[in-house]
Amino acid sequence: MNKLFNWILKYPRVILVVTLVSSAALFFVMKNNSRMETDLDKYMPQQHPAFVYSDQAEEWFNINDGIIIAIEHENGIYNSGTLQKVKDLTKALQQMDEINKKDVTSLYTADNIIGTDEGMDVKAFYKRVPQSDGNLKTLRQNVRNNDMISGRLVSESETVTVIIAEIEDDVFTQEFYKNILETAKTYEGPENVYVAGRPIVEGTMALLGPADMKRMVPIVLTVIVLVLLWVMRSFKNTIFTMLVVLFSVVWAFGLMALINIPIYAVSTMIPVMLIAIGVADGIHLYSHLDLFMLKNPNTGKMEAVKDMLAGMWKPVAMTSVTTAVGFISLLTSQVYPIKYFGIFTAIGVMMAMVFSLLLIPAAILVFGLPKRKPKVGKSEKKSGHIAYRFAEAVVKNKVVTYISIVFIVVLSIYGMSKVWINSSFLEKFETDSDIVLTDKFINQNFGGTSTINVILESQDENVFKQPHVMQLIDEMQAESEKLTLVGNSFSLADYLRRMNKVMHADSVEYDTIPESNKLIAQYLLLYEMSGDPENLWKVVDYKYNKANITLQLKSDNSKAINAAIAVVDQFVDRFQKFGVSVKYAGSGYKGLVFTDLILQGQITSLLLSLIIIVVLLSIMFRKISIGFIGAVPIAVTAFISFGIMGLFDIPLSTTTALISSIAIGIGIDYAVHFIERYKINALETQDRTKTIQETMHHSGRAIIFNALVVIAGFLVLLASVFPPNRSLGALVSLNMFTSFLGTITIMFILIYASNIYFKNKS
């Protein structure tokens, strides 16, 4: 290896040019070929049975996410102006290319099933906007009398009405999003117009997240550069440390573009990982160089570089390989974007290693050694004393560390038991943001902005014309509506109850499921004859052996969805008796399954990479005990990370779960550098005190620099306006800190206590 370095060091200029040119080339590939994947469905594992089924059910019943536009008039909506707006806005939405005409529901398009003296009628609430007081009153009375509309399309307070436009998954674009918001705005005054619904939440998130990142990343980088300057006290060192990070990011994304893999939302985490991990190599190399120069002030640059490479290539390579392997364990995930995230972060980490070992030495040879200010020597000595004293203090007070670790682990396990998964999109926003307030407003006035679809299916045709089956559905709806977070539910049972009541002169006692199967069949025929049967196909299929029950929820968080599912699950056995199976569908449900998948994968790969790292470290240091000792900081970091999430009620989400892999990447870096230095010192001195002092001075110093730089950089994200980016910043900083602390305390003590590398075991 040293031969290879010696050979390379002969051509430093060539190395600089080659790295620059190849990185520039990849940068252009990246610039021209990269594309962002915005279709959320592309993120889902298409073959997963839950998704296959949900997609199928969505097609059967034309289940789509709805954009909800609420129109509020303080004095009530029953005036011709507001009704005109409902009509105009409905038509405007129907005109949009992205929306199918039949998928817009409002008071203007809704069917009104009404009882007449002699029978029943299904007609529109209005076609021409009613002008006279009498007609307006009639309309109001019609809505009040109709449970299928009142509370669903018009609020109980009669001051708000909604228009729901369902859109298919693949039509949502930024332009459409802006268009919808702008269109809605033009209808304001004196009415207030609100826009909500899952597509809007997703759209806002897709817009806000990256926009916020774009604003924050330059600040993060500036802070990192400043702190690097402060700890390295050299422009050159800072620049080349950052160039290593920059080039590794360019290579990761360039290669991605080269083989035509789109950028997924999680891929935006790759630079985050590479910044946190990539600066470490530079810091450790330069730190080693500094200490060497301090001891040997008069050596030439070639000799200094050679010493640096000889002493550091091993730990740099080892840390990079273990980190990369840790990320490659993400290949076990079922979710493709996560697999790609793992692979390309691993590639980036390996490239960071290559660049650190090539670019940094080459740069020193070409541009000279970093200039040092005279007073630095003094402070180095001082820091040396601090390190020595710290090392001794840790060893002396190891009981404190042991107790703290036990305490922390116990507390973390308690915290971990409280960790919950959240697939909610809405809860990623500030609680006082427009989108959350709008959602709250609509939830207060209507059944709920989120939905989950319960899909019932049977082999027998016409099973959903059987009274006992329909009664069970009705009972299940009533039971689920007892939950405060289930605002409303809707199924074929609602149609049947409504028609039964209407056909019996609006008598309340007939607001039930008809007793005979023939009567149900005949009501349904009657409905088809009088109304628009298209509406029926949203709740039941053509052959009456599949049914769709929509539960409207006041929240899209996982707790809410799971609570609703729990109620429905109680009915599974009873449905089974009728040969009816119960399954779920809809984007809320898919989101829940998806999050579960990501987390399962994340936990599996976390455990897997921990095992791999123990094995790798054991092989690298040829001692199994080292494998376990080296894994301690990672384990501590992971424990604390999950523990704090539980204790502070930070739910696991795709972002927060991925951050746990940073614990591995960084934890392993610290451990490897520390152990390698410890080993070198131990073999050199055979003196335990001296070894720990020197190791703390050498590695401890680099580790604290590394931690300082990244923590400072990521703390900047706390000022972000997008909450997920804030938790990202907080958790990365936290992980850096605990890894650092774990390495220089518990791992330090363990390795000291283990007596490894000392022949004299006394």
Place this chain on the structure above:
Amino acid sequence: MNSLKTNYTLILFFIILPVLTSAQEKPIGLEVMQKVYDRPDGNDMQSELAMTLTNSRGDQRVRKIRQFVKDMGQVEKKIMFFLSPADVRNTSFMNWSYDEIGKDDDQWIYLPALKKTKRISSDSKSDYFMGSDFTYDDLGDRHPTDDTHKILRQENLNDEACYVVESTPKNEDYMYSKTISWVIKDKWIGLKKEFYDEDGELLKILTVKSFSKIKDYWIISESEMKNVQKNHTTNMKLQDIKIDFGIESNKFTERMMKRGIK
């Protein structure tokens, strides 16, 4: 002399033809549609209607209906009995349609499971007929004077010489913004019809699949309506057609609805 005469004829032709055609354009469109509307189809008819509904996924439902129709001068009365599916057997439907302009149809339905006859008020002829893709108007109820008509062109369709007539409703609130009909010249049968929705987009296409001469009347025995926006199709096929067999006038009563088909 000869050539002069030809010249005069030519001049006459060129001057008069445009005048004639422009003068005739309006009446001709209306005339065509009036002839379709007035095409004699007997005083009474009974038949078995098989209505096949096909949704966008290709699922099908078939309904069999025994129907009786009688033209009683100012009013046309129709009674229908469901034969299948079994759970709606003997559900019956009666419709009285009046010639008088502005007078709504009277409609009744009898649900055997409820043992009650109910009126269904139909204030709109744009209601769909029994869950099919046909509205009552589509089935031939709409009077030609409700629209203005224009002959677009003449062309052959299925080897039949046709007038292609565009009809625009006089009432702007009507469910269609326009329809285009292909009418067979000598038979006055609408062979095909396109329906455009309120926004001018193609909504439905009606195709006549077969027609035949029964007792000197041209009778459409199979037609298909496809809603291209919903991708839903209705096929209506008449079998066992009997014309002018003399159906009693008292066949069309609530009592008969309740009695059903044995």
